[in-house]
Amino acid sequence: MKTTRNTIAKAAILELITHSEVALSHAEIQKLTGDLCDRVTIYRVLDRLVNEDVIHKIATTDGTVKYASCSHSHENHSHNHVHFSCEKCKSVTCLENVVPMFKLPDNYLIKGVNFTLTGLCPNCI
Amino acid sequence: MKTTRNTIAKAAILELITHSEVALSHAEIQKLTGDLCDRVTIYRVLDRLVNEDVIHKIATTDGTVKYASCSHSHENHSHNHVHFSCEKCKSVTCLENVVPMFKLPDNYLIKGVNFTLTGLCPNCI
């Protein structure tokens, strides 16, 4: 079995994401980390963190991909999680208290949910 | 005010999307249309069709963007629409009968909903 290591880049990137109010894109993380590590390393660290279930990958309506920690002590939060993407300030936030409900046909196996609302956030309204 | 024209490329691309069982990506449309038109034209046609509300832009969980018509005579279907993205066959389909419900804080202005479920579709289960 593969072991995963704690490196400087991984720690720094995770730190950034967990302490950020909004979800961050690869480009944003690259700017924030400066020359801490290579562009490719950021991609690989993000993949690793997603696989380890430490962060979430969020696909916004416009097609951009962002990452957030979303780990606010909800046991089954992964299936009940809504993200909000602001058209104006481009911020992506987690709406922790908004729980989507849906009933589904039996013959589907659900492994993940991406529920993203687009519009204007309180700051931009 | 700007008028929008009916061109060969636009008609062909719309035809493809509306008659497709699954949502199509730009790359798929390009393959299907062959040398009908330029790659850039496809982007521009897709943008136009989205602006005209004839097709929907869907951001899948893995970050790829797909397009579907989704126009099955629901008056307010745009806000009550769930897409399913199959991990195995990569197909993206519309679950017309699945209606998501959610209650939201007041101070948000919702303009669009992207609700995509990931997993295995009936064909791949």
Added chain:
DNA sequence: TTATTAAACGCAACAATGTTGCGTTATTTT
């Protein structure tokens, strides 16, 4: 039917995003 107008087009060039291979570095384990 023909002339006009500008939306839409092709092409080229570019920017952004994501991926892969490989030799090197550094974390973890022995």
Added chain:
DNA sequence: AAAATAACGCAACATTGTTGCGTTTAATAA
């Protein structure tokens, strides 16, 4: 401290999306 290999940097590439500009063509008026 030494060995094993996960993770890294770098370079090169693939894919995806954008922009400018001169040309074509669909819609409208003459």
